[in-house]
Amino acid sequence: MKKWLFIFLPAALVFTAIVQKRYFDNHYTIATVQSDIPGISCGPANYNVILPDENGKYITLLPGWGNHSYTITTNSDSAQVYFDQGLTMYYSYHPREAMASFKEAARFDSSCTMAYWGQALAKGPPYNFGHQYVMDKNIFGIISLMNKYVTMASAREKDLVAAMNRRYDKSDIDDKDRKAHNIAYAAALKQLISRYSNDNDIKSLYTDAMMLIHPWDFWYNNGEPKPWTMELIQYTRNILSEDPHHPAALHYFIHLTEASHQPGVALQNADSLKKLFPSVAHMVHMASHEYERSGYYMEGVDVNQKADSNVVQYSNLTKGLIQSVHVPHYDAVSAYCALSGGMYTIAMEKAMECRSHVNPDARNTYQQYLYMFPYFPMVRSGKWQNILSDSTYIANDWTYAKIIRDFARGMAYARSKNIPDAVKCLEQLKHEKNDTILRIPFTPYMSSPFECASIAEHILAAAIFSEQKNYPAAIKAFELAIKAEDGLLYTEPKIWMLPARQYLGALLLQIQQPAEAEKIYRDDIRRNPGNGWSLLGLYQSLQQQQKTTELFSAKQGYTQSFAHADAVPAASVY
Known part of the structure; x- marks a missing residue:
């Protein structure tokens, strides 16, 4: 058996138990971003300049971001807590709030090298907008301050500073070799893992660095992992085994597994994100990636509504910092969850909201x-x-x-x-x-x-x-149609x-070919776990063949999937 199956198997068994129980109990770079597609991607938009308010303050302490802390060298408790807020915001794909938090940490301790390290971290390329990233040339002023105060840092912090220096090259002022800098930065962080094997944040930073090199590219369409994927999954699993509340590992594990044929391995992560980081829009939204991939469509609608409210909440608390109070992507995912769950009225409402913001x-x-x-x-x-x-x-x-x-x-x-x-x-x-x-x-x-x-x-x-x-x-x-659909990137x-298979399955049932329909529906369920349309089709194909063993579980499956539907459909397509 292939090595990667051993990594997935324990979590897959946990997911199976969760699904069975639910059946039976009734998911800014601060550099300038040249974007022709504002607000479409997964995460808030990005802006360049962050200015203090009239009192010199860059950001206040925000609610609902958990309690993750990474101890740094500083005599200021305020610098420490703002650094922690910044790091969690970075892990949460809120780099604008992250940048402001790191700047606030430096305001409380202007000689704290890690406050400048954090600013350099937040000014790097973002996961969802890396193709539009333009390095802010002001980064080298931050790098200079980071290096200026490094003599007062711990050995571990000095190593993190050295790794950050690999991310930016002053001789490449136009950042033409961005890919090479990203690779060098990731390689430097990987060396630190062997030196600080118990440091979960260094493992998280390395995972993040590798994800930036391979954005949205972790699985082949046949369900096999890409060469770099399982190492990153293993790191996140190891982190969560020691710290189940770690923001980066909870978040990144969903990104790393959602395109697989076993996305349910991260279902518990989704539940944790919305509970541990209840005010962080992207973290709450990320739960919907998992809910949609696992057939919990109403949950997907709900968390996107909450994420949208969170954007407004943070915008109100950080006047002038967040320049957009609506993320069309949240509406798009919410509409997709609703239509997948047969919730036509909600799907249309969210789809129309999405339309109104593009x-x-x-x-x-x-x-x-x-x-x-x-x-x-x-x-x-x-x-x-x-x-x-x-x-x-x-x-x-x-x-x-x-x-x-x-x-x-x-x-x-x-x-x-x-x-x-x-x-x-x-x-x-x-x-x-x-x-x-x-x-x-x-x-x-x-x-x-x-x-x-x-x-x-x-x-x-x-x-x-x-x-x-x-x-x-x-x-x-x-x-x-199926062949073309199977070639799409996740x-x-x-x-x-x-899904084209749902159309073919319905036709095969119509022309009395239930055995062939069963194969088609099973294949679609393997690719789209928990979807009620194919579970309904599977139920009907088994019924036509008088196969009774799985009838109850199939019916429980589509009943759960369509629990909030306007009406349970009569077939896998209309």
């Missing part, structure tokens, strides 16, 4: 995707007349938005037995796919609109074939939200 243009296909979010719950819940009567404004050069509309309208026509108009929508979609803008990935960490458009094309074609009773052609088209929320 500004699409011809180049920005991701914002077009967010703008068109309401179409996905309408298709998911079979609201065909709503789709056909919708008059949403779409500019003529918003190609991807038009593709989503044509897909939705085509599905509505097909399901309404209006095949000629469904075919017209399909032909329009095929024509629009020729736009070269669709070949550009949404971001470097995502697939392209073209790949999603291909899935849409094949599902719509299959739906038309199915209504025409050309079942072999329909099956072939669904299989092409994102949260999914860049394509309507």
Whole structure:
């Protein structure tokens, strides 16, 4: 058995027990960020300048960030507590608050080398926006102060300072070799792990550094880990075995495992994040990554609502520091959780909120995707007349938005037995796919609109074939959609939200091929654990075959998944 299975197995068993119990008991760089896609990614936006208030204060002590502490050399209790707040904020992907906290620590102890080390940490590339990172040239003033006071630091702090010096190179003032600097920084931290083997924060900093080198890139689509993944998972697991409340390990473990075929290994982390860091928006939000991947959709909706409130709370407490009080990503994930749980009303509400906070243009296909979010719950819940009567404004050069509309309208026509108009929508979609803008990935960490458009094309074609009773052609088209979907890079929320296997499974049941449908549904459940649509399909396929052994557990599964649905669906798709 492969080594990585031994690492996952204990947690997988724990997750299985949790799932069974729930069935039966009824988830800023401070440098300038050049962003064409504001507010789309997982984490707050980023700004460069942080100024003190009229009293010289950079930030107040914030509520709800836990009690993690990393002892530093200082005679000031205030410097220590602001350093701790800054470090937790950094671990939580709130580097703007982190930077202000480290600056406040330096205000209380201007000779504290770790206060400047923290500022250098916060000014580094962010996990979700690394591709847009532009190094702030003012960093070298901070580095100078960090090095100036290092003689008063402990041996461990001197080593951390030396590692931080590897992250920035004054001879590379334009930061052209950023990747090399990131690698050098990570290598320096790894050396420190062997020197300070009991230091969980050094392990966390190394994990963070490696994640910055490989953002959103930890698993192959077949469920196998990338070469660097298991080392980082092992570090986070080791940290949590010693300190179950460690903010970095709780957070990073979800990122490291959510794209695997066993995301439930981090379910307890999600529960811990929202309890231990109840006011930290991104930490509360991160729980939803786990809830969505494990079939706890209402929990995903709830924590995103709380995360959105947290942004407002911190904004009110840090006047002028946080320049945005709304994160569209939270609405997007919330809408995705709701549509996955059959909660059409909530899904539409959150999708419309998401739409209201984006500004699409011809180049920005991701914002077009967010703008068109309401179409996905309408298709998911079979609201065909709503789709056909919708008059949403779409500019003529918003190609991807038009593709989503044509897909939705085509599905509505097909399901309404209006095949000629469904075919017209399909032909329009095929024509629009020729736009070269669709070949550009949404971001470097995502697939392209073209790949999603291909899935849409094949599902719509299959739906038309199915209504025409050309079942072999329909099956072939669904299989092409599945192949295209399996090639997508993992994102949260999914860049394509309507799994093709659920369509194929429903067709196979319709044409009395339950054994084949069972295989399809099991494969989808393996890729999307806990999803009620395929659990319902599995139940129906087992029922048709008169297989009774797993009927109860399958029914319990989809019942839990649709516990808050507007209505339990009759099939895996409408």
